[in-house]
Amino acid sequence: MEQCALAARHLAKLAEYNLQGVPRESCTALRYRPGEAIVREGDELEGLALAVKGLAKVSRSTPDGKNFILCYYLSDGMIGEIELLTCQRLATTTVTAVSAFECVLIDRASIAEQLRENIPFWQRLGAVLADKLQRSSENYALSSLCSAQERLCAYICKNAPGGLFRDPITDVACSVGASYRHIFRLLADLCREGVLQKSKQGYQIKCPAELARRAQAGGGTPAPGKANKRKETAP
Numbered sequence: 001m002e003q004c005a006l007a008a009r010h011l012a013k014l015a016e017y018n019l020q021g022v023p024r025e026s027c028t029a030l031r032y033r034p035g036e037a038i039v040r041e042g043d044e045l046e047g048l049a050l051a052v053k054g055l056a057k058v059s060r061s062t063p064d065g066k067n068f069i070l071c072y073y074l075s076d077g078m079i080g081e082i083e084l085l086t087c088q089r090l091a092t093t094t095v096t097a098v099s100a101f102e103c104v105l106i107d108r109a110s111i112a113e114q115l116r117e118n119i120p121f122w123q124r125l126g127a128v129l130a131d132k133l134q135r136s137s138e139n140y141a142l143s144s145l146c147s148a149q150e151r152l153c154a155y156i157c158k159n160a161p162g163g164l165f166r167d168p169i170t171d172v173a174c175s176v177g178a179s180y181r182h183i184f185r186l187l188a189d190l191c192r193e194g195v196l197q198k199s200k201q202g203y204q205i206k207c208p209a210e211l212a213r214r215a216q217a218g219g220g221t222p223a224p225g226k227a228n229k230r231k232e233t234a235p
Contacts, residue, residue: 002031010104013052018120019106026110032056032097039079039095047107049079054101055161059094059171066174067094071135071158078128079103084111085125099161148178152186153214156196156205166202 010029014020032038032054039045041061059067070093079095082088114121146154155176156165173180187203190196195210196203205211 001036004029004031004102006104009052013050013104014106017050017124018118019050019114022106022110022114026107028105030103030105032101032103034097034099034101036097036101037094038097038101038103039091039093041091041094043091044089045080045083045091045108047105048081048084048111049103049105051077051079052102052104054097055099056095056097056101057159059096060092061094062174067168067171068174078125081125081128084108084115148176148182149186149189150214151176152178152183153190153211156203157212157215160203160205163205163208164202165196165205 006024006027006029010027011020014022014027029052030038030049038049038056058070060070062068080091083090083092152172155172159165159167169180169183173183176183178186187196187198190211191198191203193210195205195207195214197206198204
């Protein structure tokens with residue numbers, strides 16, 4: 001993690017949430033390398049973070065130590081808003097940078113002040129939570145009604161930045177709701193059918209249109225190149 005000076009892009013992000021009036025000394029611009037933890041489940045939160053740039057994954061741990069991926073998001077969203085509204089000081093999820101990631105952290109005292117009087121900020125916060133509820137409903141329907149292959153294709157479409165899929169198979173199995181071995185078999189099938197190609201780095205998407213078709217059959221997202229441009233919010 002590296003602290004950097006507030007720049008125009010950070011100020012623009014604050015203005016997007018109607019937080020341009022927050023004292024500059026209460027805001028910290030932070031950069032994270034791929035693989036770095038932005039927030040760890042169970043750690044104390046310093047405040048509310050606004051994503052500025054990059055891709056990160058949000059996960060929760062299971063009792064046996066596996067990670068359940070809740071979502072990925074790109075260039076937009078809040079980190080720590082649920083804990084803020086429920087008056088919890090400890091993070092309920094782990095947020096990890098997948099690509100180079102940048103955010104603006106606002107300390108708890110300044111955010112508490114905004115919650116008392118900043119109506120536009122409340123409206124944006126409500127929209128974030130409503131979007132999260134909608135996506136949770138979609139994910140529940142996906143896991144209940146679709147085949148394991150359809151769920152896997154939808155998962156890959158959402159989680160393959162630059163067309164390269166390299167999530168740990170244990171995390172994928174937990175998130176998709178299939179066994180570790182079954183996920184390996186499904187990935188092998190997709191490679192044999194020319195949809196994916198295995199490499200040392202992971203699985204390269206060779207046929208985005210076919211992957212998207214199978215994902216959409218399971219309620220998934222558009223082709224990976226389009227999906228990654230969608231702005232999403234983090235739990």
